[in-house]
Amino acid sequence: MTHLRVTGGRVLRPGGRVERADIAVDRHEGTIRAVGSPDEVDEAVGGDVDESVGGAAAETLDAAGGIVIPGLVNAHTHVAMTLLRGYADDKPLDPWLREDIWPAEAELTPADVEAGAELGALEMIRSGTTAFADMYFAMDRVADVVDRAGLRARLGHGVVTVGKDEADARADVEESLAVARELDGAADGRIRTAFMPHSLTTVEEEYLREGVAEAREAGVPIHLHANETTDEVDPIVDERGERPIAYAAEVDALGPDDFFAHGVHVDDSEIDRLGDAGTAVVHCPASNMKLASGMAPVRRLREAGVTVALGTDGAASNNDLDVFDEMRDAAMLGKLAADDASAVPAAAAVEMATRAGADALGLPGGRIEAGAAADLAVVDLDAPHLTPVHDPVSHLAYAARGSDVRHTVCDGEVLMRDREVLTLDAEAVQERAAAAASDLVDRVGSA
Numbered sequence: 001m002t003h004l005r006v007t008g009g010r011v012l013r014p015g016g017r018v019e020r021a022d023i024a025v026d027r028h029e030g031t032i033r034a035v036g037s038p039d040e041v042d043e044a045v046g047g048d049v050d051e052s053v054g055g056a057a058a059e060t061l062d063a064a065g066g067i068v069i070p071g072l073v074n075a076h077t078h079v080a081m082t083l084l085r086g087y088a089d090d091k092p093l094d095p096w097l098r099e100d101i102w103p104a105e106a107e108l109t110p111a112d113v114e115a116g117a118e119l120g121a122l123e124m125i126r127s128g129t130t131a132f133a134d135m136y137f138a139m140d141r142v143a144d145v146v147d148r149a150g151l152r153a154r155l156g157h158g159v160v161t162v163g164k165d166e167a168d169a170r171a172d173v174e175e176s177l178a179v180a181r182e183l184d185g186a187a188d189g190r191i192r193t194a195f196m197p198h199s200l201t202t203v204e205e206e207y208l209r210e211g212v213a214e215a216r217e218a219g220v221p222i223h224l225h226a227n228e229t230t231d232e233v234d235p236i237v238d239e240r241g242e243r244p245i246a247y248a249a250e251v252d253a254l255g256p257d258d259f260f261a262h263g264v265h266v267d268d269s270e271i272d273r274l275g276d277a278g279t280a281v282v283h284c285p286a287s288n289m290k291l292a293s294g295m296a297p298v299r300r301l302r303e304a305g306v307t308v309a310l311g312t313d314g315a316a317s318n319n320d321l322d323v324f325d326e327m328r329d330a331a332m333l334g335k336l337a338a339d340d341a342s343a344v345p346a347a348a349a350v351e352m353a354t355r356a357g358a359d360a361l362g363l364p365g366g367r368i369e370a371g372a373a374a375d376l377a378v379v380d381l382d383a384p385h386l387t388p389v390h391d392p393v394s395h396l397a398y399a400a401r402g403s404d405v406r407h408t409v410c411d412g413e414v415l416m417r418d419r420e421v422l423t424l425d426a427e428a429v430q431e432r433a434a435a436a437a438s439d440l441v442d443r444v445g446s447a
């Protein structure tokens with residue numbers, strides 16, 4: 001069967017309109033063939049008949065009582081950090097990384113990264129996320145998981161050079177470039193890559209310049225953490241007499257395909273600069289609140305024309321990978337930051353989690369229209385906390401949760417049907433990850 005029909009639901013269309021429609025998906029192409037009335041969709045699937053279900057035309061996903069939305073995009077995470085969920089909480093960024101996270105990560109094996117990535121993939125599929133950006137290490141293992149899980153991703157090896165000797169620092173840069181070159185196009189093109197220096201303070205200038213120059217030559221974008229905390233901005237200002245975004249431009253890391261995580265402490269000049277450059281910002285509201293990093297000026301960024309996507313960041317600073325939470329947090333925190341309840345309305349939060357996410361990552365998806373990638377999720381609205389339905393878009397941002405997702409589809413393939421994940425063995429994944437996490441903590445304790 002080449003086709004998949006999503007029937008009986010309401011559909012979130014580009015621009016935020018919600019209308020009753022069926023959807024025809026070309027599974028072979030991984031794209032949406034048609035969005036419209038049942039007749040129009042019948043016509044689009046033509047004579048594609050599934051004998052196994054009594055001759056019904058094509059495979060069908062029932063969306064009755066639900067809303068079909070573009071698959072959510074988690075535009076910044078460290079997916080294998082699911083193993084460190086709840087391992088170290090209630091500390092600011094710098095001591096949290098140095099005292100807890102980095103020592104634990106020093107003990108992580110590639111097999112652990114694979115187990116954690118699988119758990120993260122499972123969690124994302126179960127909460128309607130179809131695409132993500134990942135900065136971590138052992139990325140070949142993460143790529144295998146993305147391939148098996150059926151997701152879409154932009155992957156990169158995170159580089160840290162501070163505290164390393166020259167050989168180690170250079171090797172880390174080379175590893176990131178090698179990953180970016182070699183994994184690009186993997187998983188039938190669902191995997192794209194980026195050069196990923198961890199941040200403007202944890203990678204020294206000469207390595208940043210060299211790495212970015214090579215990334216430009218290879219044609220891969222740049223992803224890094226920028227302007228996350230004042231502790232990270234101040235040293236750049238003190239030492240260089242310029243703001244981090246100006247510094248990023250100086251090392252040629254501020255291009256139209258690049259995307260920076262956080263952008264919390266950005267001043268007006270930096271906001272304008274991001275807008276002019278076309279560099280996207282990935283807002284991570286839960287992580288920013290939990291680490292008390294600050295409030296990103298999301299409304300001002302959007303008004304300046306910056307593409308603002310949403311990310312969960314790692315599960316150790318969130319502590320889940322549910323982009324529905326991120327939509328709500330972004331809307332809430334955006335209002336608080338602007339001191340205005342009309343800032344970052346529901347539709348903006350939904351747009352950030354869908355179209356802006358896909359655009360920030362330079363991946364297909366993020367819109368439900370003919371010709372677009374068939375990356376979508378069906379959210380069940382038949383639940384007490386979603387009743388009544390005055391405005392489904394309001395529910396998506398403020399009341400729905402990942403567990404309300406009924407079906408998840410990526411690249412035309414059904415990854416979850418009626419809450420059963422088809423591409424991963426949920427029970428085995430959970431057991432493996434829990435065992436890997438407990439062994440890891442034992443090793444860290446005796447190191």
Ligand SMILES: N[C@@H](CCSC[C@H]1O[C@@H](n2cnc3c(=O)[nH]cnc32)[C@H](O)[C@@H]1O)C(=O)O
Nearest residue numbers: 078101135136137158159160198225313314
């Ligand atoms: N190759 C590097 C690994 C960098 S991966 C990216 C890193 O970002 C870390 N990380 C997670 N969340 C945040 C955050 O909010 N800000 C900065 N770094 C983070 C994460 O723990 C991981 O160590 C090395 O040798 O250490």
Ligand SMILES: [Zn+2]
Nearest residue numbers: 225261313314
């Ligand atoms: Zn991060």
